[in-house]
Amino acid sequence: MRLVKILERLLAAIPIMIGVAVIVFLFMRLTPGDPVDIMMGQGGMVTAGEIERLRSEFNLDKPLHEQLALFLFGLLRGDMGNSFTKQRPVAQLIAERLPATIELALGAMLFGLLVAFPIGIISAVRQNSLTDRLSMAGAFLGISMPPFWLGILLILIFSVHLKWLPVQGRIGADVHLTTVTGFYVLDSILTGNREALISSLRHLVLPSVTLGAAVAAIVARVLRSSMLECLRSDYVKLARAKGAGEFSAVAKHALRNALIPTVTVVGLQVGVLLGGNMIVEAVFGWPGLGRLVVDAIFARDFPLVQGAVMVYAFTFVAANLIVDVLYTYLNPKIEM
């Protein structure tokens, strides 16, 4: 039954994706700036013939509705077109960079949750204690710090001064790794390359902390407040009255129920991780999708921006779906 519901939801996502495709297509065309002009740059002579030729190659000479139809039919065939600036298929470019972005997002999420759960639970259990106040102050700081600033600060402290961690990149410049999946940590394990594994893990630390700081802060605050509510609830009091130990009351009864709003927030953080990674990827020279999109936007590389936004949109839809599925496990009374 659950599988049928999941399939239904996936089918319902199709009109959303088409809507996103049309909107991003129109927005890119409405944005001032001509991709051919930008591509020609400043050097040398540029003739009208050359400009016309490029416009024709990029289909920019066709009426808007025709360009849109070409784009949508291409999408149906699984063809996102070719990048104007890089002269390569968009799908290929995205596929190359997506693993880097996902690896960073997973690292950030892992960091965020590892920090948020203990803080959220302890703060709730010891409400108004010094630990609680310090943790919440830290969480406030985590939300407030712009990733750009935090990233540079971490680089200065841990890379330049202490020299504990590398400044940038996904792996040491001179470390050889045979890529299998594009996920460097996983590839290092699959190929049994210890040096690459250590190097890729070390490179993952600072970007993950930078990107995950806001996640940790938000999740910790939500978990704390929902835990407080649950700890005051009748069923926890009853559990305690029945002789359940403190650990059991907190972990089994309060935490499980407090997880429902927390999971919602974690799901929403997928958006934060995707949106925030453009900045973090730029700061840490992380060759992911965010950096590709930023460059593409400035170059008005329409097909590349369109393709990347489609991937982002799909990730959002998928994340929401996963959250909904998780609800049904956490509370069987909830239906999809």
Next chain:
Amino acid sequence: MRTIKHLSIPLLLLVSWLLSACAAPIAEAPVGEAAPTVKTLVVGLAEAPLTLDPADHRNRTTETVIRNMFDGLVTRDTRNGVHLELAESAELLDPVTWEFKLRRGVKFHDGSEMTADDVVFTFNRIIQENMIEYPEPHTSPRKGLIAPLQEVEKVDDYTVRLHLSAPWPPAMQLFVHQQVVPQAYLEAVGTKGFVEQPIGAGPFKFVSGQLDDQIVMERFDDYWGGAPTLPPVGPACVDRAIFRVIPEASTRVAALLAGEVHIIQAVPPELVGALMQSPDVVVKTAPGTRPKWVELNVNQPPFDNKLVRQALNHLVDKDLIIEAIYEGRAVPLPGVLSPFNDFADPSLSPYPYDIDRGLALLAEAGITDANGDGKLDWEGTTWSFVIDTIEEHRQLGEAVVSQLQQAGVDANLRLWEYSVVRPMLLAGERTAYLGDWGDSAFDPVGHMEAKWHGIVEGSPYGRGNFSGYNNPRVNELIVAGETETNVDKRREIYNEAQAILYEEAPAIFLILPEEVEASRANVTNWEPASDSRINLHDVCLE
């Protein structure tokens, strides 16, 4: 609990494996990986190269990477001198025919020998339509850079002739930017195969890499040696060279300070100080090729009055800006051309900073502080205008605006994205724009046409003309300069054009910043180049 038990054993194994790896010295890296004695040079690039196909881009960074793997008929030193590279000799047979004799025994990275066929193929791939077949058939975006080149003829295996449509004085400067590709290999693997595993006749051969991340190259031991007039000649000094993409300037600087990279480009002026404090880092500069001006819309009152434009040139203290923002690493512009351009008129000197003179000129144009509020008035109200610019020039813009305000001019700065403001500037819809225009060929051709010739729709003329300046005599001179082969006559032509432009001042001529690059102290034989090229052939690591 059972799941945890199941997981615990592999987890323990993984942790112990990691710990043992931490304890193991890096020298015990698996076979096939770089040995510790290998000299690897890492360069931090400010942007990612777009491709590794020399014919399929129009981008400086891309060319910087490519020219370490590919050589051309001619090359350039770190300033503006052109030197023979794959060509043994170059002769202008008549005003429209260049003949190049090729060196013998030059090998591509696959061991095949370079011949005239490769050179003909290289140029045809650029100038002929739809010669690049991947991902869709298209024409090289570099065609316009060598637009006068009409035909390439093979005379014999080691001689080629390049036929031009008209005399073209800067030909050699522009040939520097075209690199020779191996015909047989490229035809065998196609463009797709070629960009994945490029092969050239340059000092380094491609090993691996992803354009947005890093490009790894290895020394090509059978390299023919490089331009004899640019010693050292022979194979490259370092074993490996890696171009690593680090777009954020602060991160690039941090990576250099931490020793992760050896050379970085595009150091912003505000970060130079941090680098200078480190004994492990050396900051080097080269004369830049991006002059900066505030172009004034000459069709919009009161900027249609040259007195107003001249006045503003006197109200900006270029020397102070150079000291305060660029810490001395820039020169004031003596007019429209960079002073390092081959045809810059040495008799012109920058407009002197002279507030009294500036205010007197403005008064002559009817702009005075009529109501005594400290701000200049024009036609009964405060004279105010906006200078548009982009983020890259923000700091300079703020300084210019501040100096104008001190003189009583109510000027303000507005930031734009270049691609957004450019069409408005060309349409004459804006008042003033602070920007630059690259001049890496060191020749007025291309630059004068774009910036100071009147706008002619659908032509190269005026494609970067943001002031709307259109003087028939200057237009005539610019066109004449394109084809005049006599250097002295050409100099006369450009001197006259520069004199008119200096007098008419369609812009506030600001400064030419130096290219600032930095390296680790153990990097030797490296000099930054004016055209931002990083030639790793000569560079050594101590």
